[in-house]
Amino acid sequence: MLRRNWVNLLLLVLIGALQARLWLGKHSIPDFHGFEAQVKQQQLKNANLTQRNALLKADIEDLTLGLDAIEERARSELGLIKQGETFYRILPDEY
Template sequence: MRWITVVLLTLLVMLQYRLWFGKHSFPDYLAMQEEVAAQRAQNANLTQRNDLLKADINDLKIGLEAMEERARNELGLIKTGETFYRILPNDQ
């Protein structure tokens, strides 16, 4: 009877060791959960960025106003007959 108890206790210790320190252990599980949470946050940011890009694409496809706005802001272009005023901040 004593041998059975020793064998069962040894088996229990081996299983506990594997659970806490072995491959695919509980600390590995917790680390993987943190990686999943970080990846989900990154995916949410990328989804938001993609939605903004899709909105920009739709604006560019629909009308000339978005193209004109981009040309003015990014390239500094002006239409014929328009006057461009640049307001510089005060140095003081």
């Protein structure tokens, strides 16, 4: 009977040690959830960067294929106008 109690006590201590390691030790369940959150954040960043890369790639293709894209960019970013054109600037009313 005494031996059985020691075995039960030993098994209880081992289960307690394993539970403590599972919840409090290195690579525990809370660490796992933290890593999952980091992975989700990184996936979101990667998706944003992939979308940005696709837009930049489309811009590069537009600029290499024709002069229309270059002309459009010069007009919008630099405010350039063609010879013979009249430039009108409409300002909003200030209250």
